[in-house]
Amino acid sequence: MGKISVPATDLDSELTAERTHLTQSRAALARMRGRAESLFSAGADIAGDAYSAETLGRTLSRRVAELADDPGTPLFFGKLDIDDSKYHIGRRHVTDDAGEPMVLDWRAPLSQSFYRASVRDPQGVSTRRRFGFVRGELTSFEDEHLDRGEELGTRSRILTAEIERPRVGPMRDIVATIQPEQDELVRADLEDSICVQGAPGTGKTAVGLHRAAYLLYLHRERLRRSGVLIVGPNTAFLSYISAVLPALGEVEVQQATVDDLIARAPVRGRDADAAALLKHDPRMAAVLRRALWGRVGKPVEPIMVSDGSYRWRIDPEPLRRIVDEARREDLPYAVGRERVRARVVALLQRQSEYRTGNSPNEGWLRRMARIPQVRDFLDNVWPALTPEALVVALLTDAELLARAADGILSDAEQAVLRWAKPPRSVKAARFSAADLVLLDEAAGLLEREPSFGHVVVDEAQDLSPMQARAIARRSEHGSITLLGDLAQGTAPWAAADWRDTLRHLGKPGAVVVPLTVGFRVPAAVLALANRLLPALRVDVPEAVSLRRDGDLAVVGVPASEVDAATLVEVTAALEHEGSVAVIAADAAVDRLRAHLRAAGLETATPDDVDSAARVTVVPATIVKGLEYDHVVVVEPAEIVAAEPRGLHRLYVVLTRAVSRLSVVHAEPLPGPLRGA
Numbered sequence: 001m002g003k004i005s006v007p008a009t010d011l012d013s014e015l016t017a018e019r020t021h022l023t024q025s026r027a028a029l030a031r032m033r034g035r036a037e038s039l040f041s042a043g044a045d046i047a048g049d050a051y052s053a054e055t056l057g058r059t060l061s062r063r064v065a066e067l068a069d070d071p072g073t074p075l076f077f078g079k080l081d082i083d084d085s086k087y088h089i090g091r092r093h094v095t096d097d098a099g100e101p102m103v104l105d106w107r108a109p110l111s112q113s114f115y116r117a118s119v120r121d122p123q124g125v126s127t128r129r130r131f132g133f134v135r136g137e138l139t140s141f142e143d144e145h146l147d148r149g150e151e152l153g154t155r156s157r158i159l160t161a162e163i164e165r166p167r168v169g170p171m172r173d174i175v176a177t178i179q180p181e182q183d184e185l186v187r188a189d190l191e192d193s194i195c196v197q198g199a200p201g202t203g204k205t206a207v208g209l210h211r212a213a214y215l216l217y218l219h220r221e222r223l224r225r226s227g228v229l230i231v232g233p234n235t236a237f238l239s240y241i242s243a244v245l246p247a248l249g250e251v252e253v254q255q256a257t258v259d260d261l262i263a264r265a266p267v268r269g270r271d272a273d274a275a276a277l278l279k280h281d282p283r284m285a286a287v288l289r290r291a292l293w294g295r296v297g298k299p300v301e302p303i304m305v306s307d308g309s310y311r312w313r314i315d316p317e318p319l320r321r322i323v324d325e326a327r328r329e330d331l332p333y334a335v336g337r338e339r340v341r342a343r344v345v346a347l348l349q350r351q352s353e354y355r356t357g358n359s360p361n362e363g364w365l366r367r368m369a370r371i372p373q374v375r376d377f378l379d380n381v382w383p384a385l386t387p388e389a390l391v392v393a394l395l396t397d398a399e400l401l402a403r404a405a406d407g408i409l410s411d412a413e414q415a416v417l418r419w420a421k422p423p424r425s426v427k428a429a430r431f432s433a434a435d436l437v438l439l440d441e442a443a444g445l446l447e448r449e450p451s452f453g454h455v456v457v458d459e460a461q462d463l464s465p466m467q468a469r470a471i472a473r474r475s476e477h478g479s480i481t482l483l484g485d486l487a488q489g490t491a492p493w494a495a496a497d498w499r500d501t502l503r504h505l506g507k508p509g510a511v512v513v514p515l516t517v518g519f520r521v522p523a524a525v526l527a528l529a530n531r532l533l534p535a536l537r538v539d540v541p542e543a544v545s546l547r548r549d550g551d552l553a554v555v556g557v558p559a560s561e562v563d564a565a566t567l568v569e570v571t572a573a574l575e576h577e578g579s580v581a582v583i584a585a586d587a588a589v590d591r592l593r594a595h596l597r598a599a600g601l602e603t604a605t606p607d608d609v610d611s612a613a614r615v616t617v618v619p620a621t622i623v624k625g626l627e628y629d630h631v632v633v634v635e636p637a638e639i640v641a642a643e644p645r646g647l648h649r650l651y652v653v654l655t656r657a658v659s660r661l662s663v664v665h666a667e668p669l670p671g672p673l674r675g676a
């Protein structure tokens, strides 16, 4: 098992042996990939029919993708000595031709000790070794002899180097340096829904992505069938994180924004703020439910059918019983409607059997289900509906709204909801973004959504109750990992208490776990951002930064020199390695971009993670979840003034810097930052 026999004292020869093991493991991986590729090309011949060829092809092509070897990423990053065996720990299993492991997947049960073993609880580990790499080359290692009481913890040089490395391009995985408290979350059981309240840069996103990879490893078949979904705040964020799971060999995870999930109709309308806020209010779920079920009527007419020489009749009384019973079953509306139809047909069938002595055939049953008398009965008593028709009716028909909202919404609130100009038809309706949450709620009342096996929701503090319900419908039979920071809530409906969000998500029992060790923002920068915390009125623990490095500069200039001062800061930042971001109020972004371009600086937009330009100009409203080595924040007062929760936005903006932060301002700094 990955055994190396070297004189323990000779570091150089030990390094050589480890390099040899790396080379041999790479070669073994190449052979594994070669075998998968030849199976893939032979797949069509092996599989009998087109369907199994297709399935096999997909499995094999995924296997080939999983076995891709990126020369820039180390194949293993650690080693455990347990008893007399040595195990290299890496991104995936690598076995030699005899099937013996050369590298253990970081998710394997044994690998857990790499992340959790300590002097107090060595878990059988005598030595833990971490490897240092430079551009894929193994250059160093660092040992902790747990059996001799040696433990480095966060003083590890290799961990420090990883945390302090300059950032370029999209987010990377952290498998080599997952911390014990993070690992407990990553390896939580599939059945457990968890909520992580973590200050900026504590690794929430990293934890969520690694948990997805871990669960896929452990429950591959089950989760492949039901699927794993990652929900993020916007497309810039999704492209930033999109490379992490493929780098861990997981190529089949869906990523979406909440808006993507509920995009049933194009957004062609706009709401006033008050209407949007109300449409995201959980009371709307009750209103919609009532509006829908109010459509179910009481049968008063019999159903009479002439069938050849026979006549069948069902009286109102048994019809009422069928309808009442179906209502009590609490099925989605459309399913209930079909249930009623089936029971009506069953009564007809019973009459036919009684009179003719024969069981009617399939064709007869199908015909009865569609005959005008049964159809008319259903249309009267349990009419077919679409989500669009229900929502349009609710927003245009004052009487319907009044009935459905009675005791739930005030008259004034009902007036806020009603469309000023009713559309000519359901098709012509111009739905707003907030209407889409109503449409999705309505769709969920009509029919059940397929449920993912696991859903990871990032930046969850911004979920409205109605958005949370949309996610709940998609994770009804699965578990969730909820990640967020109440202090970073910027949506008008942002959560103040995780318990509320968890209730709307249908997971009221989930534990809320805090993360407080910050891996991104240097201590000096965090101290500045933390000055805002008391004003944000949320009860969250402060982050403590692991980083002692980092610079902070606050530059006050006259209003006419803000752009020029920004250019000076950016130019100075470009002297260092790593990415540079200019973050400003959305309204100032075009102006700043033009100013930088006029000075000959190429700039990228935040969703273009592969851009060659080193400088990105980012509107404050989409920088959540992202990070850059050097951040230049332009005019904090303007960022705060731009929206009702502007101080929360500023807190997000100030916590994006990995190494250095410059704040350029002409207007006075917002109160809590003054005197910084």
Ligand SMILES: Nc1ncnc2c1ncn2[C@@H]1O[C@H](COP(=O)(O)OP(=O)(O)OP(=O)(O)O)[C@@H](O)[C@H]1O
Binding pocket: 162, 163, 172, 173, 174, 177, 178, 179, 182, 198, 199, 200, 201, 202, 203, 204, 205, 206, 207, 485, 519, 520, 624, 625, 626, 627, 655
């Ligand atoms: N154990 C770790 N080892 C090395 N780097 C880490 C570790 N945990 C987190 N990081 C790094 O710290 C940075 C912040 O992590 P991440 O984006 O996951 O934090 P977050 O809590 O989601 O932040 P935010 O609240 O701002 O969205 C990332 O660059 C991540 O790779």
